[in-house]
Amino acid sequence: MKLLMLVVIFLCIGGFFIVSQNNLALDTSENVDKFISLYSDWLGKTFENVGSLVGHVVKMNWLPK
Numbered sequence: 001m002k003l004l005m006l007v008v009i010f011l012c013i014g015g016f017f018i019v020s021q022n023n024l025a026l027d028t029s030e031n032v033d034k035f036i037s038l039y040s041d042w043l044g045k046t047f048e049n050v051g052s053l054v055g056h057v058v059k060m061n062w063l064p065k
Contacts, residue, residue: 011043014039014042014043014046015035015039018035018038018039018042019035022034022035022038
């Protein structure tokens, strides 16, 4: 449950940063469409980076010499 809450908080903070960095007022459909586009791009890049990180961790040699 705590992990789920951390993920939700992370996603919300990401959305707040996108809104504030792009000066988006989400009261028009144009800004909402732009937000959805930017958020989905950010989310896709985040999953891509996490996948890359996990791939590197799996390839590491974890056994002692």
